[in-house]
Amino acid sequence: MENVRDRKNESVSCGQDDGILARSMESADWMEQVRNLNTEHVLKTGKVRTYRLDVFGCQMNERDAETIAGMLTNMGYERVSPDQPADIIVFVTCCVRENAEERIYSHIGALSHECLKNGSFIVASGCMMQQPHVTEKIKKSFRHVKVVFGTHNIHEFPRLLCQYLTSGKRVLEVWEKEGRIIEDMPIKRRCRHKAWVNIVFGCNNFCAYCIVPYVRGRERSRKKEDVLAEIRALAADGCREVTLLGQNVNSYGNDLGVKDLFARLLYDIEEIDGIDRVRFTTSHPKDLSDSLIRAMKECKKVCEHLHLPFQAGSNRVLERMNRKYTREHYLDLVDRIRDAVPDIALTTDIIVGFPGETEEDFEDTLDLVRRVRFDSAFTFIYSPRKGTLAEKWEQTAPHEVISRRFKRLVEVQTEIATQLASKYEGKTVEVLVDGPSKTNPDMQSGRTRTGKLVNFRAEGDLTGQMLDVKIIRAGAFWLEGREVKRRG
Numbered sequence: 001m002e003n004v005r006d007r008k009n010e011s012v013s014c015g016q017d018d019g020i021l022a023r024s025m026e027s028a029d030w031m032e033q034v035r036n037l038n039t040e041h042v043l044k045t046g047k048v049r050t051y052r053l054d055v056f057g058c059q060m061n062e063r064d065a066e067t068i069a070g071m072l073t074n075m076g077y078e079r080v081s082p083d084q085p086a087d088i089i090v091f092v093t094c095c096v097r098e099n100a101e102e103r104i105y106s107h108i109g110a111l112s113h114e115c116l117k118n119g120s121f122i123v124a125s126g127c128m129m130q131q132p133h134v135t136e137k138i139k140k141s142f143r144h145v146k147v148v149f150g151t152h153n154i155h156e157f158p159r160l161l162c163q164y165l166t167s168g169k170r171v172l173e174v175w176e177k178e179g180r181i182i183e184d185m186p187i188k189r190r191c192r193h194k195a196w197v198n199i200v201f202g203c204n205n206f207c208a209y210c211i212v213p214y215v216r217g218r219e220r221s222r223k224k225e226d227v228l229a230e231i232r233a234l235a236a237d238g239c240r241e242v243t244l245l246g247q248n249v250n251s252y253g254n255d256l257g258v259k260d261l262f263a264r265l266l267y268d269i270e271e272i273d274g275i276d277r278v279r280f281t282t283s284h285p286k287d288l289s290d291s292l293i294r295a296m297k298e299c300k301k302v303c304e305h306l307h308l309p310f311q312a313g314s315n316r317v318l319e320r321m322n323r324k325y326t327r328e329h330y331l332d333l334v335d336r337i338r339d340a341v342p343d344i345a346l347t348t349d350i351i352v353g354f355p356g357e358t359e360e361d362f363e364d365t366l367d368l369v370r371r372v373r374f375d376s377a378f379t380f381i382y383s384p385r386k387g388t389l390a391e392k393w394e395q396t397a398p399h400e401v402i403s404r405r406f407k408r409l410v411e412v413q414t415e416i417a418t419q420l421a422s423k424y425e426g427k428t429v430e431v432l433v434d435g436p437s438k439t440n441p442d443m444q445s446g447r448t449r450t451g452k453l454v455n456f457r458a459e460g461d462l463t464g465q466m467l468d469v470k471i472i473r474a475g476a477f478w479l480e481g482r483e484v485k486r487r488g
Ligand code: SAH
Pocket: 096, 097, 209, 210, 211, 212, 246, 247, 248, 282, 283, 284, 309, 311, 349, 350, 351, 380, 381, 382, 383, 384, 385
């Protein structure tokens, strides 16, 4: 393999703040070099080089994609829409379930002809690239992938790209371990009125089924001052809603040795003028504290929506999953949250068919769904992941049985979601408009504070506006409304 370097553990040895500063300056130098190459290209051909982004997985990847887009813009590339040819096609990948990985391989494979025809190439990044067997497969089978990096060395992308452009040799570098947090990387956000803000990277929980701690490293919290400075700058730029991101936001600050920092952060954001809405994801039930519940009640900007994955309703399965709470604890939490914030919308994640799940265990999951009555749920069939605790655990239920359980769960949940949504009919709700609806461009679409998708007919583009919308029809997945008043 040409020019393959694997800089294992390098980030660990570079822990000083001035080291970090040096690295971001180094990154600026590499960006300048690529920018110069692109300026030469424009002068010679009259054409600007382009990129497109294909992002898979969760909000962490969406946020990382904004950093990658920021770097590419800085280096003189222009973004094109997904259906247009581009010089660079960047994949930000996810490996949380096998079908995510398969989809990515097939997308990458399908592009070999386009790359050959147009002289373009693929950059592959994200969680999937943290797994050595994946980079091996890419090396062998996908020769149109020219640059590879992982979740821990995004800041190195300009150097890796520059090396490929100047040498013509493929560059694959993935750091095995996480480094210290690097602030001030370039960013090109997907929209102005709302923003994702990282607060804690990585995960320490090692749920038995989950690959995330292996590909995102251990928990590292950003300093509260850095988070607040970012949100103040966003507000000054017209942002109205922030979503705070972490695999487990409830453990924000633990690694800094500060207790209850997440609740304190919410109180501080409450004081920032211009921000109207605060959301966060994800909360782990084992760490959701009384002080957080109090903050959710007292901070008026914190939206009435909580995503609280429960994964399984049976204590036996929860224990085997290493989730460290019981169904009783979860139900008690839900009661306490609803006491504090009565109209809160609750959403969740559920896994069906975890190894050893019996019919009785599954009935416990259905029972919990019926008791809590979630506004919506992401439901998944268990997918074994290489290197996780549960990878080799025996699957006792046949595939057909698991599919049947999954179908039943979806039916029960959809019925509950439809019943809950019907309560919106006739009500007027506050909607922050995201822009034209993806499925029907004649309609505008936005979200309520409770996270419900609302589509409504309106003249012109209302992106970023806060409106009162009267709901005329409600379904499990979206509401249809009519604009009644603009709030500004
Ligand atoms: N940090 C978040 C979510 C991480 S992954 C949390 O703790 O809730 C998002 C969801 O994917 C998980 O909540 C879980 O429901 C699901 N998931 C993770 N690994 C999975 C696997 N191996 N098979 C099926 N679903 C999985």
